[in-house]
Amino acid sequence: MTDLLFEIGTEEIPASYITPALNQMEALFTEYAKKHRLEMQSLYCTGTPRRLTMFVKGLPQKQESVTEEIQGPAASIAFDKAGNPTKAGLGFARSQGVDIHNLQTKKTAKGEYCFAIKKVEGQETLHILPEILTEILKNISFPKSMKWKGNNLFFARPIRSLLALFGDKVVPMEINGIKADRFVSGHPFLSGKRIEVSQADWDLYKRLLKLEKVVVDMTERREALRTKITQLMVPYGTTIDDEELLDEVTNLVEYPNAIECNFDKEFLDIPANVIETAMKEHQRYFPIKKKDGKLFNKFIAALNRDENNADTAVQGNERVLRARLSDARFFWKEDRKVPLGKRVEDLKNLAFLEKLGNYRDRTDRIIKLSEYISHRLIAFNQLPIEADALVKRAALLCKADLLTQMVGEFPSLQGIMGREYAEWDGEEPSVALAIAEHYMPRFATDNIPKSKVGAIVGLADKFDTISSCFTLELTPTGSQDPYSLRRHAYGIIRIIEEHGFALEFREVLSKSLSLLPMFPQRESHYYPEILNKLIPDIKEFFRDRLFHINVERGHRYDLVNAVLNADVGFDDIYDFFQRLKALSNVSKEEWWPDLVTVVERTFNIGKKANSSGSVNERLFTEAEEHKLLEIFKGNETAIRKQVDEKKYEEASHTYYEVFAKPVHIFFDRVFVNVEDEAVRNNRLLLIKSINELYSGKIADLSQMDMSGEKS
Structure with a gap:
């Protein structure tokens, strides 16, 4: 077995491109090696800003030889009745490079056919690798690429x-005039040498590069940076709190080092979020914080050099940050001269989406939808009446900070600066908080709004974005989601779940759609189109999100489908989570398989019913029919009461206790599909009514996969 070492030496690649490129290299080599019948022991990819490296351990010197069977014409066509080869047979043998007498006849499902049996000798791996490595190099994709040496x-x-x-x-x-050889480059500033690597030896490769001030292994480089930065932070009683930033700076350097720097204390009167954003997003610096979370006037910068001339590096980084913070302080001072309330009208100069007006129009929609949601929650005693005015004020101001110079310079601070300016303007604390919270969650692991005012404005904002994009057919496709609709849907789901809001999804969505400018009135002849197309499309989008979220949380996929497929669906998202939680608990009970069986059996037979209404006892001919209806009537009210009170575990157990045995006895003794149509439909209707008592409001257990579970 022989090892392979492959390095693509480049000019500096952006940090965010490196890890995805390495993942692609690994996947591509695995795919091509399998295609070319090359087994390997292990594969490892790593890199720096100036090189992408792949090390493959344990490749064979020669690919495996295989025997191929190529099916040709039918035997009756390849040979005549006397057994002599025909033109068709000769032509097939010639095309496969075998002697006509070496063709074999085999029986297939379609009759006897001729087969050419060919042994394909394995090629030398060294002769296969040029094609594989060239294809890998050509097929690595980046967010942005340069055309290099031709087309x-x-x-x-x-x-x-x-x-x-x-x-x-x-x-x-x-490739394009660049020939592979056995040389790599050391650090551009600390070495500048070309290094000869004698063989594909991973330890040798790493050691030679380290001698020339390059730590090529990404994990080793990250931990070296972590150690250095932690050493500088220890005297201040703090540690690294941003792993993503550590990952990023790891891919900015080849020689991991770090230095401590300072900035003037006078800049600490700027909001801490601004200082941190200027450090992290613009300069990739690590802030140093006190135990209470407040900032020291110090920071740590990653360095791609050794300690020589460290003073020069410190001065340079301090000078750069001073300029950033001077700008931020100017923005902070100037922005506060105009209250947020006076900026709202100017939002009409900020475009939103084509055909959907400007941000002033969008603000009006968010206000109306926020009021609608708050009124619904007040009606269910989930929001105090006095909060309605706070919701309306927060909705009015929530986008005003988009016009500030600070947000123009630091877009990630939208909402956060709105809170700072609202507090400066003397707005109610809950209004200021809601302005910041309504953007949450900003990413998958982010918190949701803690305040109900922030949660309501956040829901309105997200519903408006989703309604707008679906109306304009700007929907996600594959991995592309330019308007972050999946994140917005995820935010809506989490906010409703964690705040326990009793909201009808379809009603809120209908209200959101009706506020769009292309549907100015519900009486518009376009409005039925909204109900018939857009709402089902958006609901299917949310259904997909609910399914994936809960499967990722560890719920059984079939259990999630069962709850989603209940007649009641997921219009009440909070209720959906309550039912799913209850069913997850019930599925651990011994009687669970029997519950599934009775619901599934009644569904499979009851779905054939072509009538609705009440069961007609006068059509009964069997004692079991009377008995089953009597049991249904005697327990229907109690089960529905448990469901209405959201006691889904109790309702499930009651349903099992009541119907498990009687339903099976009924099916054993009563033939449902009799010739008499009226009697048949009446029996089907009885079974359907029993099924809908559970499937209607809890879960459609016919979706369950119970293979392997005993009933």
């Missing part, structure tokens, strides 16, 4: 060298 090669940055070693041999590959 056939696109890459994130210009390629300067290729190291390709199979054992101690150079892989004979060339």
Whole structure:
């Protein structure tokens, strides 16, 4: 077995491009190796800003030989009645490069056919690798690529060298005039040397590069940075609190080092969020915080050099941050001269989406939808009446900070700066908080709004975005979601779930759609189109989100489908989560398989009923019919009461206790599909009524996969 070492040497690649590119290299090599029948022991990809490296351990010297069977014409066509080859037979043998006498006849499902049996000798791996490595290099995709040396090669940055070693041999590959060899480059500032690598040895490769001030292994580089930064933070009683930033700076350096720097204390009168954003997003610095979370006037910068001339690096980083903070302080001072309330009208100068007006129009929609939601929650005693005015005020001001200079410079601070300016303006604390909270959750692991005012404005904002984009057919496709609709849907689901809001999804969605400018009145002849197309499309989008969220949380996929497929659906998202939680608990009970069986059996037979209404006892001919109806009538009210009180576990157990045995006895003794149509439909209607008592409001257990579970 022989190892492979492959390095693509480049000019500096953006940090965010590196890990995805390495993942692609790993996937592509795995795919091509399998295609070419090359087994391997292990595969590892790593890199720095100036190189993408792949090390493959344990490749064979030669690909595996295989025997192929190629089916040809039918035997009756390849040979005549006397057994002599026909033109068709001769032509097939010639095309496969075998002697006509070596063709074999085999029986197939369609009769006897001729087969050419060919042994394909394995090629030398060294001769296969040029094609594989070239295809990998050509097929790595980046968010943005450069055209390099002609029209056939696109890459994130210009390629300067290729190291390709199979054992101690150079892989004979060339792409756009760049030939593979056994040389790599050291650190551009601390070394500048070309290093010869004698063979595909991972430890040798790492050691040679380390001698020239390059730590090529990403994990080793990250931990070296972590250790250095932690050492600098320990005297201040703090540690690294941003792993994503650590990952990013790891891919900005080849020689991991860090330095401590300072900034003037006078800048601490700027909101801490602004200082942190200027440090992290613009300069990739690590703030140093006190135990209470407040900032020291110090920060740590990652360094791609050793300690020589560290003072110069410190001065340079301090000078850059001073300029950033000076701008921020100016914005902070100037922005406060105009209250948020006076900025609202100017939102008409900020476009939202084509055909959907400007941000002033959008603000009006958010206000109306926020009021609608708050009134619904007040009606259910989930919001105090006095909160309605706070909701309306927060909705009015929630987008005003988009016009501030600070948010123009630091877009990620939208909402956060709105809170700061609202507090400065003397707005109610709950209004200021809601302005910041209504953007939450900003990412998958972010918190949801803690305040109900922020949660309501957040729901209105997200519903408006989703309604707008679906109306304009700006929906997610595959991995593309430019308007973050999946995140908005996720936010809506989490807010409703965690606040326990009793909201009818369809009603809120209908209200949101009706506020769009293309549907100015519910009486519009376009409005039925909204109900018939857009609402089902959006509901299906949310159904998909609910399914994936709960499967990722560890729920059985069939259980999630069962709850989603109840007649009541998921219009009440909070109720959906309550039912799913209850069913998850019930599914651990011994009687669970029997409950599933009775619901599934009544569904499979009851779905054939072609009538509705009440069961007609006068059509009964069997004692079991009377008995089953009597049981249904005697327990229907109690079960419905448990369901209405959302006691789904109790309702499930009651349903099982009441119907498990009687339903099976009924099916054993009563033939449902009799010839008499009236009697047949009446029996089907009885079974359907029993099924709907459970499937209507709790879960459609016919969706369950019970293979392997005993009933």
